[in-house]
Structures are given as C-alpha cells and as structure tokens.
Amino acid sequence: MHRVGFRQYQWRDSARKRPVWVDVWYPAAADTAEQPIVYGLGAGSAALDGALDSREPPLPLIVMSHGAFGAARDYGWIAEYLARCGFVVAGVSHFGESWIYGPD
Numbered sequence: 001m002h003r004v005g006f007r008q009y010q011w012r013d014s015a016r017k018r019p020v021w022v023d024v025w026y027p028a029a030a031d032t033a034e035q036p037i038v039y040g041l042g043a044g045s046a047a048l049d050g051a052l053d054s055r056e057p058p059l060p061l062i063v064m065s066h067g068a069f070g071a072a073r074d075y076g077w078i079a080e081y082l083a084r085c086g087f088v089v090a091g092v093s094h095f096g097e098s099w100i101y102g103p104d
Contacts, residue, residue: 002027003034004083005050021100023072023091025083027053039076064091071100
C-alpha cells in the first residue's frame with residue numbers, strides 16, 4: 001500500500017466562462033507525511049501536494065464523476081483507497097451540478 005498525495009486544481013474554461021475544479025489523489029513517495037483532510041462529506045488522510053511516488057512505472061488513471069449536486073471530493077474515501085493501491089484518481093466537479101461552486 002502507498003502513501004497518498006492530494007492536489008486540487010482550479011482552472012478556468014475561458015470559452016464557456018466558467019471554472020473547472022479537479023481533485024487528484026495519487027500514490028505519494030514512501031517518506032511522505034500524511035495529515036488529516038476534510039473532504040466535504042467525509043475525512044481522510046493524505047499529503048497536500050505531496051511528491052509523486054517516482055519508483056512506480058506509469059500509473060493507471062481513473063477519472064471519477066460524482067453524483068447530482070455532489071463534488072468529487074465527497075468521494076475521497078474511495079479515491080484514497082484507490083491511490084493507496086497504485087492508481088491516480090482524478091475527480092472533476094461538474095459546474096452547475098456541484099455544491100463547491102456555490103449558487104449558479
């Protein structure tokens with residue numbers, strides 16, 4: 001099992017004039033110190049912006065899509081588990097369907 005790194009990206013879709021927020025969980029370097037993180041509907045443990053585990057070959061990617069009015073980080077519990085198993089997990093929060101963007 002791996003340590004887990006966690007990063008949040010906040011990009012801008014300039015063509016549609018809206019934000020694009022992506023949460024990424026990934027296998028982190030073995031000496032990475034994790035800390036408690038509150039994700040929204042739950043909590044977990046990961047290293048914010050921790051170093052990627054460079055001992056691994058190219059890592060498989062899982063793209064995660066949340067349910068209605070949720071957010072990718074609400075599924076941190078499963079994303080962390082998958083990252084501990086060697087996957088990179090990218091969760092996109094859907095604009096207009098996620099509480100993290102606030103009211104439309």
